[in-house]
Amino acid sequence: MNRADDGGELAAYRRCERISATHGRTYFLAARLLSPERRRAVHALYAFARSVDDIVDGSVKDAALQLDRVEKRLRARLDERDPGDPGEPVLFAVSDTILRYDIAPEHFWIFLDAMRMDVAEAPLFRNRYATMTELREYMRGSAAAIGLQLLPVLGTVTSVAEAEPAAAALGEAFQLTNFLRDIAEDLDRGRIYLPTDELTAFGVDEALLTHCRRTGHTDPRLRRALSHLIAVNRDLYRTATPGIGLLNPRVRPAIRTAGILYAGILDEIERSGHEVFARRAVVPTRRRIWVAAREFTGSMRDPRRPGLGP
Structure with a gap:
């Protein structure tokens, strides 16, 4: 499995940390009680969930299509066992976290299906x-x-x-x-x-x-x-x-x-x-x-x- 250089990886996880600090104050405070490695993984999972929620909150055009694209890109990274480009920091960090901790991917597909239930143009709405x-x-x-x-x-x-x-x-x-x-x-x-x-x-x-x-x-x-x-x-x-x-x-x-x-x-x-x-x-x-x-x-x-x- 190819991984990003340390600088790109660190920047990706720091981006997730900022998202968590801004939008998930309770989670962010609780995560501070974790070890640094676990903490950054929690921030990655939170940032991914938040980024998907931002797609379905009504402000993103073609939300259903965007969700499909997110799932496709995440599946590709997990299939290849490579977190991909840290230039997509949230997707990189969550892929890296899933691979590091061997998290069952089906939990993410179930999550994305629930998010489709919030999108008016999606069949599951x-x-x-x-x-x-x-x-x-x-x-x-x-x-x-x-x-x-x-x-x-x-x-x-x-x-x-x-x-x-x-x-x-x-x-x-x-x-x-x-x-x-x-x-x-x-x-x-x-x-x-x-x-x-x-x-x-x-x-x-x-x-x-x-x-x-x-x-x-x-x-x-x-x-x-x-x-x-x-x-x-x-x-x-x-x-x-x-x-x-x-x-x-x-x-x-x-x-x-x-x-x-x-x-x-x-x-x-x-x-x-x-x-x-x-x-x-x-x-x-x-x-x-x-x-x-x-x-x-x-x-x-x-x-x-x-x-x-x-």
Whole structure:
């Protein structure tokens, strides 16, 4: 396998690091608790996912064709077992990471298919989900696959297969948190990711969501629906928690940190009175730094600690 010169390789990974720092603050902070080699691999995986998301966010012309091109170029690099030209820094870094850590390529094809579900001209397109089962099928590619991509990078103390269910659940938990936080932004893009039947049970329909977006205020019916879905989301985090103990002890603080901080977004939504149309829920910087520092020092005392709790 031919690799780029050290300068080109380093520049490619640094590009991924900048993307992660700009767009994935929680992931970036958690990744700082990893070893440098694992950290740069996590940045590469994040940057690839982000670059694909940028294609499907509605601003790129011929998005479906662009996704096909990304998949074709990635498949070629993996088939040739060569990460290719570092002049395409994200594609180079993710290819290099997949090859270095022997990540199963199917996790990337499943991810790309889920992204096609967000593209209006693609055959797989969907922008509404009737049930949680339908939504979880989307999240299998958009989120669970990301967790499965990360497992070989993080390392496990058991078989990868045994650790996969919890890793997938954590990916889904992160994604559902995004959907709850970003209702307004998704609605602006013509998408509703919250299951229709779950909303209908509380008297919420698309017209009410549009009204809430226009007024910037969360109707009491939607507030009750969000409370229910936050409980569902927290159950996903609880399902994922035991899996942290299956990871390499050195990476557990980083994953605990990411889990605590992402679950903390749910706390911020509640603290705002569920006013998701008035402001974007974020965990304050001071708390993010405090959690990361606590998890790092806690791991120094007891690296076996597996939980996501405070």
